Amino acid sequence: MAEAERFEETLKEIGFSQNESRVYLALLELGSSNVGKIAQKSGVHRTNVYDALKNLSKRGLVSSVLKGNIRFYEGIDPGNLINLLKEKESRLSLILPQLRLKHSQKTEVVRSYEGIQAVRNIFNNFLEKKATIYTYGTPREAIIQLGIPFLTQFHKQRVKKKIWMLHIYNEDAKDRVGFLNRLKFTGAKYLPKEYNTFATTRVCGDEVVITHYTRPPLTIQICNKELAEAYKKYFKLLWKLAAPKDLRIKSLDLGKLK
DSSP states (O other): OOHHHHHHHHHHHTTOOHHHHHHHHHHHHHOSBOHHHHHHHHTOOHHHHHHHHHHHHHTTOEEEEEETTEEEEEEOOTTHHHHHHHHHHHHHHHHHHHHHHHHHTOOOOEEEEESHHHHHHHHHHHHHHTSOEEEEEEOHHHHHHHOHHHHHHHHHHHHHTTOOEEEEEOGGGTHHHHHHTTSTTEEEEEOOGGGOOSEEEEEETTEEEEEEOSSSOEEEEEEOHHHHHHHHHHHHHHHHHSBOTTOOOTTOOTTTOO
16 A cells, blocks of 8 residues: 555544545645645545535644635644544543443344454453453464554553453464563463464453454454353363463463453
């Protein structure tokens, strides 16, 4: 993916429309410019440029000044994007307790998802439970789709919260095991090649999450305490069978983990 496409996709992921992304990126390159130049640089129709500029101005990302009879626009420091996200996060935090209450009152216990972002969301939600995370049947494809930047940030937050996570990888991803075993509150093993699978099972608290790493990945989430406990027992059996069998992790007592 070209750099410009990567920038555009990232801006879209944080709430920009396609036109807003292209117009904002064009302004950062052009500096102070009129609508005609912005339209030419961004490839966005002149009429749509006006709409994009209006929305960007409301977010405090574009300033303008009238020179003669022509209005010139300029992109504000991209550092303000972080402030924009923090403001959104702050507003969301105010209503999050009520949203979670509504969610917990639902009787639905089985949910299905499509796409890697849903898997990332589930990972992040696990951190709120502050319970041990068990995962097994993890293929290399899971690492590729989740992405090293996401996984790095996830583990950083998990370790900071002192949440244990135990992994049993497929043989094709065993090179990841050594890295994980150097992290605090982490244990990792792998199973022989004949047990490789594209279906990963994760258990945390009263949740069982199964992800089939097709493209896009398909995920089933089951909220059931008894089922979760059964899967934890199955994990502990596999842990004894997985390699390296002589793995010793300081302060890890599998029997005491919840």
